[in-house]
Structures are given as C-alpha cells and as structure tokens.
Amino acid sequence: MLTIQKVTKHYKGSSKGITDISLTIEAGDIYGFIGHNGAGKTTMLKCVAGIHGFEKGEIFIDGISVRENPILCKQKIAYIPDNPDLYEYLTGIQYLNFIADIFAVSARDREGKIKKYADDFEITSALGDLISSYSHGMKQKLAIISALVHEPKLLILDEPFVGLDPKASVMLKEIMRSICENGGAIFFSTHVLDVAERICNKVAIIKEGALVAAGRMDEIVQSGQTLESTFMEVVKNGNTD
Secondary structure, eight states: EEEEEEEEEEETOSSOEEEEEEEETTTTOEEEEEOOSSHHHHHHHHHTTTOOOOSEEEEETTTTTTOOOOOHHTEEEEEEESSSOOOSBHHHHHHHHHHHHHOOOOOHHHHHHHHHHHHHTOOOTTTSSSSOOOOOHHHHHHHHHHTTTOOOEEEEETTTTTTTTTTHHHHHHHHHHHHTTTTTTTEOOOOOOOHHHOSSSEEEETTTTEEEEEEEEESSTTTTTOOHHHHHHHHSSSOHH
C-alpha cells in the first residue's frame, strides 16, 4: 500500500528533516509513527502526502510513484494535518461538497457518506453554519469527514486525536479499523502512546530525523513492557536491545 524507500528531506538552511527513512505499510496495517516534537514525523507525513518534495529516495502508493504521478497518488489517499486549515468562509456542507467535487464523488454517494459520518460525529446540525463559527474540535471532525468522503485506500493522519472529545475519538478508532478490515491502511503520528499500543499492529520510532525502531508492535514492545517504556528506552539508547 505504501512503500517509503530511503527518503531524505532537509529544510534549507537547517539540519532539521528526515534522513534515509524506509518503511512499508501494507493493506490492513494501522501503522503508528511516534517521536518527540521536531523528530521529523510531520515532515515524513507531508512527503507521503505530496506536500513536501524530498531530495533522495522514493515513495510509492499502491505501486505508484509520488514523484512521477503525484495526482494519481493523491486520488488514493487522504491527509489530515494536526491543525486543519479549512475554508472558513464556507459552511460545513459547502466544504464537504467542495471536497467531494474534487474527488468526483457522485451526488448519491456523497449524500449517504456525509449523512452517516456527520451523524456519527454529531455535527449534522452545524453543517449549515460557517466554518469560522466552529470550535477546534468541530473543525477536526469536519476535516475527518472530508477525508473519508471519497473512500481513500490510505489514510494519513497527523495527531488525529488532538482536540477530539472521547466519543469522537472512539468513533475515529472504529473507522480506522473498518478501513483496514476492508483492505485499506492507516499511517498516523501520535503522542498518545497508550492509544497507539492498543490499536496499531505496527509502529515506527523516529529520533532526530532517523528511524531507531520499526516493525510489528509485538516485536518492538517486549513482554512485560509498554510502548511508553519501550519508546523511552529506544530514544535514549537508539535501539530495542
């Protein structure tokens, strides 16, 4: 589903970025990506989403190169940043229809999906309001719905649980599992390590732009440990041994 091969991206005039990152996310995976602030998580996600270019390496989505066919790749994914920048002069329903138009979702299909997800996230009554009147949590919910309306094969999420109320967090976890059960995949960053440990089957840990551990959750987190204790050990020592 997603193959990242030796990707390097550094910001001009800065040592920050990512170096020689390689990961494979397969259909059915809920893949957690964790690290301290500034470790390179968002940079990696933006490279996958086609927002950032990169100096070295390759990224393939469903076998298609992000470099060579960026539009085709974007048709297969949805990306939700940690702080969604929405068009606040639109109403919620106008924004969702705008996104559905971009992905050529039929009127019938979008109507059903918008109703289902808006009801699930309890913002149906606010869809006629301007997005500028929404709270941060409501904007996050709207961004999630917009990402789901075209049924992406790969969902890329940057800190998706920040700003969500407990009920919405549970709903998002159920949706993530459903996507994977239907042949999709999830690649997401998070600081909420106990949540990642419960829902992810694979995890990668990044430190100062470089991978220090990656693999199946049960291989990274040894018996008697937690993801939190493993993370602290790995970022201190640089490996899981």
